[in-house]
Amino acid sequence: MLYSSESIERMVELFSSLPTIGRKTAQRLTFHILKRSNGFVEQFAKALLELKENVKYCSICHNFTDKDPCPICSSPKRDNSVICVVEQPSDVMAIEKTSEFLGQYHVLHGVLNPLENIGPNDIKIKELLERLQDVNEIILAINPSIEGEATIQYIARTVKPIGVKVTRIARGIPMGAELEFTDEATITRAIEGRSEI
């Protein structure tokens, strides 16, 4: 055992199992938590449990939500004839931050990836097709990557014959970059400059 306490050891293990957190940061977080008040730690533990208990997927757009349908799907102010298709819930947040897009969203929860055996049935493509009555346009705001490109082409091929316009956001977002980490002005420009496939 590296630490003088099994509890510390366990906490460091848990933290370092999270994305982007290495062992050093895990140790720093653990020691930091030890210095905080009991009240804070109780609140933290409770928030973790409640997060898992309360947050579910919206049955329409598949974004995270406490209430189903989510606030965006149930808002009368949103334009239901345009659906912006994204990979992850974090992409919805990135686009919402611009306050420029007033349509609806659809979260795929991944992209097609034959090497990892992720096919059309493993992401929310069927659910997208089921939403297309009364929809005029779907905007594909999928992160630029080889898998993203394959997903864009697959959706375009499947959706266009139904008579729905399919567009993709402009390539202001560099290959390999993610919407989540792109600034609002660039996202706004990319949506405005979208082109039909």
Ligand SMILES: [Zn+2]
């Ligand atoms: Zn929703």
